[in-house]
Amino acid sequence: MTSARRQVLGRRSRAQIAALLKVQTKLSLREPYGLGVGVGLPIVLLVVFGFISKAVPGNVGDTGLNVIDLYIPVIMVISFIGIAISIPSTLVRDREIGWLRRVSTTPVHPSQLLGAQLVINFVFAVVAIVIAMVGGSVIFGAPLSVDIPFFILSVALGIAEIFSLGLVVVALVRTQSAAGIVGGVLFFGLLFLSGLWVQPDQVTGPLQYIMLYSPSGSVVRALLYSVFGETPPVPILIAVIGYTTVFAFVAVRYFRWE
Amino acid sequence: MCCPPESLPNQVGERAAVTITNLVKRYGGLVAVDDVSFSIQQGEIFGIIGPNGAGKTTTVECISGLRVPDSGSISVYGLSPQRDRDKIREFVGVQLQESSLPPRLRVGEALELFASFYPTPLDPQQVLESLGIKQIERVAFKNLSGGQKQRLSIALALVGNPKIAILDELTTGLDPEARRDTWALIERMRERGVTVILVTHFMDEAETLCDRVALINHGVLSVLDTPEAIAAQAGVNRVRFVPSHPVDDETLDAVRGVQVIERKGRYVTVTGTGDLAASLMSALTAEGITVSELEARSGNLDDAFIKLTKDSTPRVPEEVQV
Numbered sequence: 406m407t408s409a410r411r412q413v414l415g416r417r418s419r420a421q422i423a424a425l426l427k428v429q430t431k432l433s434l435r436e437p438y439g440l441g442v443g444v445g446l447p448i449v450l451l452v453v454f455g456f457i458s459k460a461v462p463g464n465v466g467d468t469g470l471n472v473i474d475l476y477i478p479v480i481m482v483i484s485f486i487g488i489a490i491s492i493p494s495t496l497v498r499d500r501e502i503g504w505l506r507r508v509s510t511t512p513v514h515p516s517q518l519l520g521a522q523l524v525i526n527f528v529f530a531v532v533a534i535v536i537a538m539v540g541g542s543v544i545f546g547a548p549l550s551v552d553i554p555f556f557i558l559s560v561a562l563g564i565a566e567i568f569s570l571g572l573v574v575v576a577l578v579r580t581q582s583a584a585g586i587v588g589g590v591l592f593f594g595l596l597f598l599s600g601l602w603v604q605p606d607q608v609t610g611p612l613q614y615i616m617l618y619s620p621s622g623s624v625v626r627a628l629l630y631s632v633f634g635e636t637p638p639v640p641i642l643i644a645v646i647g648y649t650t651v652f653a654f655v656a657v658r659y660f661r662w663e
Numbered sequence: 664m665c666c667p668p669e670s671l672p673n674q675v676g677e678r679a680a681v682t683i684t685n686l687v688k689r690y691g692g693l694v695a696v697d698d699v700s701f702s703i704q705q706g707e708i709f710g711i712i713g714p715n716g717a718g719k720t721t722t723v724e725c726i727s728g729l730r731v732p733d734s735g736s737i738s739v740y741g742l743s744p745q746r747d748r749d750k751i752r753e754f755v756g757v758q759l760q761e762s763s764l765p766p767r768l769r770v771g772e773a774l775e776l777f778a779s780f781y782p783t784p785l786d787p788q789q790v791l792e793s794l795g796i797k798q799i800e801r802v803a804f805k806n807l808s809g810g811q812k813q814r815l816s817i818a819l820a821l822v823g824n825p826k827i828a829i830l831d832e833l834t835t836g837l838d839p840e841a842r843r844d845t846w847a848l849i850e851r852m853r854e855r856g857v858t859v860i861l862v863t864h865f866m867d868e869a870e871t872l873c874d875r876v877a878l879i880n881h882g883v884l885s886v887l888d889t890p891e892a893i894a895a896q897a898g899v900n901r902v903r904f905v906p907s908h909p910v911d912d913e914t915l916d917a918v919r920g921v922q923v924i925e926r927k928g929r930y931v932t933v934t935g936t937g938d939l940a941a942s943l944m945s946a947l948t949a950e951g952i953t954v955s956e957l958e959a960r961s962g963n964l965d966d967a968f969i970k971l972t973k974d975s976t977p978r979v980p981e982e983v984q985v
Contacts (some may be wrong), residue, residue: 417782424779428772435767495765503762510727510757511780511823512749 421513425521433525438494442487443529447480447537455545468606477541478628479600482621484533485564486595488526489571493584496575506663515662523568530564555631562645563624569652570620576659595621620648680705680827680858681726686735688721695721697882708849708859710873714972718882719862720760723829727757753782756825758816760832766805770796770815774822781823790822794848810841817848828852831862846871866964880972894967900939903932904954910947918946
């Protein structure tokens, strides 16, 4: 391939990516499931737990942390979960109605469509992270001291893990209605395990371990340590890496474009 | 699996856009396409007709690379739809049967998106105008009527400026006016030199648009010819006229192809095969008889279709390459 041709192809693929991002952004704003659950819900939770924290200050379950301190990572992870669960609702539909197949007859592979979708979802997640951290510290006074390398690692792994779980649903579920049911069950299960209703420090026995090392709970822990300037425990990081690997493998292995 | 060595040189010459050789495709135990061979010339409108489930869609999906043949080979401008799928997708536009767009995607957005996918696209605005859907540019897919969806689907197949357009069940679900408009569009594609592969189960559509038609039945190519030739081969022609002088049956019977003569009032109706009207006219002229109110109706593709697909044993064509 000559370099001129490579340049032409490079320009074209940049134009394709730009057009895909533009269209997918518009669609994401018109069908704002991801935006609503991924950014709207965290804002609501931030306000709720922020005021609870102000009303009931002090030590939660002997952790030395305020309510808002504990819930900042939970709110971030809830954003990831909300976005991940919105992925099947559009992608399974787009496959079911033949849109992905239609795109696959063009020079663009539907994976590029998925890529654009994931980029936009990643942006939503980053917006939610910024809202949770800035709002939590500036408005509600959480004393954050972020360990930047571990924070970035935890965010990257956490988003990869939970988005991959969303893609597992896309891979294994055939119809939009089934995706709705599976997604709903998964959503509330992951929310519980992340500590939304009860923190792992407030329970004992096996449930505490299940919560700590669950797909959503382990990400919450990794974030919690890194936003308070501590190194996340190795077992927690291993759990997150393990889940990410398994989910990504299953998603890739069973993915269908048609 | 597939892909025997590319042993057969392209014998049809360089004007073939698509050459299919011994194509076989099975779904489990069901043979969807059974040893089909034909070639499609550049710039022609090529129809593929056949009953439901005959293997029409499977055949075109193999051409566009959406399905992988079990055996046989396909050449699209010398390229293989499997090995060179990326190259083929750049110049083959496809309109799929039963394919929708995301409900909230708007007409203009979809067209601009698809234009961005191709190396030398047409101007989306011009495509919108030529398809008469400019006024719905900002309408979301879910709010389109059946006819508008169909036009958008055709627009998407054309906006990439393809050399070959594959149109599957083009006018299904359209009202008669929209069908006429769509046909006019296809005629315009022919003028632009686009090779069109048209899958249809409407015989009038094939008759109006297609240069040649392949009839696929039970996965087998049962006939390939011009619509007129297929109709003539299977059907009967009917000629009705009013002679200037009475004409006797012997004169008419002597004309080649005449089978039945009927008289009703002033009218004489002759049915038979072959180029009936011309033969009759020359015979009558020789007798010094002129005719008025001449009406000739050739057996149409519809008649031929029913006759050919009712044959329980599919006929193997002697010659399929044209």
